[in-house]
């Protein structure tokens with residue numbers, strides 16, 4: 001069946017039902033308002049498909065995540081982040097020639113304009129790196145003007161600038177934060193090595209790359225590169241639909257990601273594990289508190305994954321590898337494992353489909369790689385930039401794209417009389433009373449301007465008069 005029938009007020013309206021590649025169904029309501037006069041209401045958009053997209057497929061019930069059709073498990077095991085970025089944005093895995101040329105372009109685009117480096121000086125030392133990243137990415141628009149009509153060549157350059165410079169800005173922000181001089185990107189290093197070098201080398205010490213750390217960060221970036229219509233990606237599409245400058249578009253995605261409900265959760269996991277450790281608990285007491293709703297087990301549960309988060313499985317294995325290296329002792333990881341083991345046997349968590357999500361392990365990986373706490377969300381932003389750009393690019397090419405402009409159901413005050421400044425603060429005519437008056441006088445419920453509204457006995461309006469304010 002490819003039609004759905006809506007029966008409202010005794011009138012039936014047929015609506016098309018679309019079927020996606022994997023059989024998922026969506027009722028097309030684009031003509032709903034013009035045909036019936038009503039709109040849908042879906043706060044948080046949990047039941048709303050905002051677009052069709054060929055970038056990422058996600059099935060939360062089955063724990064499936066695929067980029068352009070490729071399972072995330074395979075991409076994480078076999079591809080580097082730069083390859084995955086190319087795949088997301090251009091739709092196919094690159095040939096070695098395409099990969100070389102893309103990597104070269106990223107390298108050539110990695111420096112930010114030298115004048116921008118001076119901006120960092122003006123921020124306070126305690127500035128959060130996400131604040132710097134949002135601002136600096138938006139300001140790229142002033143240094144690298146984007147033409148009104150962008151051809152493929154210009155688009156390729158803009159994309160390379162963003163993928164590469166978000167990483168440079170992130171590392172410069174950290175250097176600013178710790179009061180060290182910025183380290184420039186190097187043409188000799190690959191994407192992740194380059195980032196780690198900009199973060200951790202200094203004029204007085206060279207950074208020694210550890211291949212396990214490089215692989216862990218690369219995998220982290222791959223796993224965070226896209227997640228279909230999440231909050232920041234939807235923001236990118238929303239802002240992009242106005243044809244805003246692409247740097248401003250990506251900056252808006254970074255701003256959305258900054259929120260604790262979105263990109264900030266892996267920080268919360270580390271804070272939770274540290275507080276459990278500090279309290280002398282091995283995790284069991286905390287679990288009991290979570291079951292009594294006195295605490296929330298951060299890194300557990302997900303709005304869409306209801307059986308397991310495939311990214312968490314990959315990161316758990318990586319975590320084991322990284323944290324079992326000689327000399328590495330991470331008591332937080334031991335607590336995390338105990339919590340996971342206990343929670344996965346507990347009916348409270350099982351009956352609510354609460355499993356570890358990507359953030360449960362990603363914070364531990366970043367911590368083991370010595371990434372500072374405040375940079376966790378920044379790393380997420382570096383990973384997500386190709387995903388945002390893939391959606392922006394897809395939207396640009398879709399001739400059906402319209403400016404995003406949802407409707408609403410208005411529940412505020414009904415029409416009321418303006419109150420002059422010197423009369424404000426006095427008891428107001430209640431909205432309900434006004435509405436009742438409107439209905440009793442206008443009959444149809446519609447307010448008729450300039451009609452004299454008689455005040456109900458004993459009720460005065462803000463002017464202290466009896467309803468003759470329009471006279």
Ligand SMILES: CC(C)(COP(=O)(O)OP(=O)(O)OC[C@H]1O[C@@H](n2cnc3c(N)ncnc32)[C@H](O)[C@@H]1OP(=O)(O)O)[C@@H](O)C(=O)NCCC(=O)NCCS
Pocket residue numbers: 265290291293295296297298299300301302303304352354357358359
């Ligand atoms: C991700 C999250 C926001 C999803 O929320 P949601 O789909 O709206 O789920 P709900 O908040 O409706 O929770 C459903 C039930 O599980 C409980 N629950 C959800 N997550 C829980 C958690 N992490 N710890 C303990 N209980 C939890 C809720 O209290 C609720 O219980 P109830 O049915 O007795 O009222 C939520 O699971 C959460 O806050 N997790 C921790 C934060 C986190 O890791 N975020 C990163 C997500 S990638």
